[in-house]
Amino acid sequence: MEKLIFLILFIALTSHGESWPQFRGPTGQGHIEAADLPLNWSGNKGVTWEQKIAGKAWSSPICVNDQIFLTNAVLNQGNLILELISVDFITGEINWKKKLFNYSKQPRIHKKNSYASPTPFYENGFVFVHFGNLGTACVSFNGELIWNKKLNYLPVHGSGASPVIAEDLLLLSTDGSVDPCLVALNKKTGDIKWKAIRDSKAKKNFSFCTPLVIKVRGETQIISPASDYVFAYDLNGNQLWKFNYPNGYSVVPRPVFNQGIIYVSSGYDSPVLYAIRCGGRGDITQKNLVWKTRKAAPRNSSVVVVEGLLFMAADNGVVSCLDAQTGELYWIERVAGSCSPSLIHANGQIFLCDETGKTFIFEAKKRYRLLAQNDLGERMLASPIIYKNSLLLRTENTLWRIDS
Template identity: 25%
Template sequence: MRSSFLHSITPLLLLFAFPAKADWLNFRGPNGSGHAPDITTTVGELSDQTLAWKVALPGRGLGSPIVVGEKVFVTAASGPEQQQLHILCFSAKDGAPLWERRFWATGRTMSHNKTNVAAPTPASDGERIYALYSSNDLICVDLNGNLVWMRGLTLDYPNASNSLGMASSPLVVGDTLVAQIENDSESFAAGFDLLTGVNKWKLDRPKSANWTSPTVLQKDGEAIVALQSSDGILGLLPSTGSSVFTVPGAASTIPSSAASGDELFIPSNGLTVVKLGATGEEPKKVWNQSNQRPGTASVLVTGEKLYLINNAGVLTCAKRASGEVLWEVRLKGPFSGSPVAGGDGKLYIFSEQGVGQVVDPSGEKGVISSEIELGETILSTASLDGETLYIRSDGHLWKFAKK
């Protein structure tokens, strides 16, 4: 009875957990984990031939573009103190600017020179855009740029900031926007109402700077958000913030985990994999490889393979089930962004020097099958949408499309 009931409501729950549109709605796309199996054919090649368009941006940013329908959205910050916040909307077809909204930051805009106030990637539920900045300004507009709500989280919580800059990206899960505002002082995570921006819940979090972003696990058709920190992992229900599980032990505060089904691949003591148990049970450790240490780039899992990139720019492919290393290949790094992949398994990653690389893992050993130098600093992660790829550099938004 229980199993058939769950079976029958699973599609419904999934419908609520994620919008039906196959867009790229947040940092690292589906589940915040970088892998979009539904995109069966990706752009495949990064070259002048596949460059569809590029448009200038009014300011820097590290956040990825997101895609909703025929619109591409990206944030930026400008001005001598980065106090101008931008939300920009472009036509996916030709890069034509559709609208721009600008705001004055209400929180602190100080950051390390390398990063920027527009470090978090915005999120969407397919109807609205939720843009978070390092200044802790959290802004919701609809797809036409109409302002829906705005929060100044540093006005509400005056010690919630990081003088190096915040970078965690929010995520829409079901009817809640989940954000980690974690720092050395007034550290918290919260769930926000999508329509009004008011707190649905707010949790104290470890007083420690944390640049990781939430990911989403699926268990029996239910979405569970995993919050990573120096204290490990906290799994919670997005709508209420209720704790579902914990994974103790220090986890990294820079590269984020990857969720795949009910398994979480955590940058902790090297790399640690846990599998969710039955309701009320803590997750079980599947394996740990202490010598597999992700650098800044987050972990990626595609099917039976997992990938990590260390600080030397070496891409390691390992078996998902055991962590056994299958092959390694040195990429042109260093990397601040993370790899992403579609259903064809090809990996896309851009170096800080602006070198876009495609890794084809289909053979015995992965090969760099395509490469392009964009000639600009890139500290962000690419976004996929069907047979297209979007990447933002310090000065431009670029679209590549399969020929």
Template identity: 35%
Template sequence: MTPRTCFLTIFLLFPVEATVWPEFRGPNAQGVVKASNVPSKMGQENLVWKREIPGAGWSSPVMSSGLIVVTTAVKNPGTELRAIALDAETGKVVWDQKLFEPSEEEAGSIHAKNSLASSSPLIAEGVVYAHFGHMGTAALSLKDGEVRWRYHDSYPAMHGNGGSPVLVEGVLIFSADGEKKGLLRALDVSSGKLKWEANRNQDVRRKFSFGTPLIVESGGEKVVVSQGSGMVGGYRPADGKLIWWVEYGEGFSLVPRPVYQEGHVYLTTGFMKAKLLAIRLDGAKGEITDTHVEWVSTKDIPTTPSFVISGDEIYVTDDTGRLSCLSRKTGERLWRDSYKRKISASLTLVDNRLFAFSEEGQGFVHKVSDKGIEEIAVNDFAEPVFASPIIFDGSVIVRSKSNLWRFGN
């Protein structure tokens, strides 16, 4: 194992101290953060600032170099897809850049719970990558919002967009699983040109999905773990070659991001009846459905919110708010509780505190362990929350339907 391989393996295995929040689900892309002095109670007494965000967007905010970036879709009177940067200390807008203006026909119809800006941006080396699914992808300067390139190759979408991009070895990779075909695409980050495209070739009725890839180490090399309808595959970043795959029937409309722990990938299978799979990656080549799936759980599995893993425990909530703790090694359910609210935002774990945000606008914070759950705080944002929070420097950043909030101790 090379030092670089060892570092990435450790990075994915353990909680990461949050100094930046560069992509969907944070520094390790898995929603688990080591942080101190982070507030559980979020109210007027510890509100640092609140900023209204124009338009509609369920994308999660990202942060680097003291700037928070969000994407949104603004009616003006047509649709403008925008990226907005705010100063993390003051909440003031630093820049606001229009990126695309899709026609109504190109944007298409979206699901009632979706928006035209649901894919979260990504920040790397001073560049913001703003992704809007079938409506386009753009690279901008983090400092001033200057556009470096735009990529646009539309495809027939279903219910809108949702999956977020990843960056590895100089390529930006994202799902393009539309109504008629399931694809994985990679763009050269320096030019924005298409570098490769992988056809999933699934034999399923509904080919559309909204998966966000995850980069892992397997067999001494980086692998892009990417889900589509009916299957998940491990792809080579350089050329999109399919290394291994697991099939799971007719599962479609994938949203939750996979999670990696100790040589295993854990993922859900989408509609109609979601399952949670534990897949061993050691020696994975070709189809490994019958050889590497170690267990399957079928009770209270999400179709929208991503889950978290801490040690040997998996904390997972389904879309109706039924929260479970599963054994990571066996899939056995250790306990079950309920938020009694609909949950679409992905779970975030800070030390042993689990943060969850509801479609009705509540922000739940609980102490969790394999023994059970203890309520710490229930916060009220008075409007829906679909985005996942940023945790940094003793603060919590929350994006609700119309506002961005910073709370701190």
């Protein structure tokens, strides 16, 4: 039944076209259909266009109706400006920039983070952006500000979790140093509808994980990993269940749902990947564990499941292929350098970017086969996206459109 529900959800999410409306694509789990994807490129080969972006941000772009949206952070004479940028997919030209928040001081963040790391979310003509406690906003497709709000919480190392829409709610993970919680805003006004306080006593409260909304036997569940536990909530903010991963904190990888199983990583310091049977009530730690592995588990990169195979990239570039149902290891290979971007899949091919600007393409099969390796020569922490058979890559200073 869960497989059928997931298939229906996937069809519904992809039926509006080839759009990439949120972090990790149409389903939020790294999948999209594409027919003729590029395999080989470099800084001067296979590049349809490149657009320089002044500023620094590690958010991934999204793309809808031939318009690319990406958040950005610019320092101008000591002022921190947080903005949303629209880029034309066809030409690569900047359509507009919308300044959303302005600060005279720069708050402390981790050296690997930016002030604009969460990826936007698009729905029905509106773009929702989030900069942690520095501001959240809704902007129209044409750049008109609909609303903006600021949430009062204390992040550690800055922000990282991307916004997610579920019916009339805008979901935001606000796992700071005190009172960590999942917050739901009214997506039309930005007003707070509810806060779900984390039911845990973690030693380190802070995490950066983007929630995933799923259906289990007809019931909508918000899967929200945090420090020490992954939680499931209903649309009213009531906790349905929780699962403990001891001492896990600074959780980054977005969860994946496949055939009734949720896959989550416990984050720092020593990550463990857990496969959890979704369902039940209360603390399901003892009865719902399917399998777990510590070997080459990711701290930052989100996994992808393809036809019963789970692929994951550890922070040091070691990639593993496991049986998604049993955890059996089929292969493990050092593929890339240091990895933060998440894996994406299209038509039997997996794309993995590392922090040096290289992209590795390999087959989504039980045996490892590298198809191509490409280098743009510029630092990259943002995850790649696919739109209309093009690959869109955001490096430290540039947005690239790559084609066959």
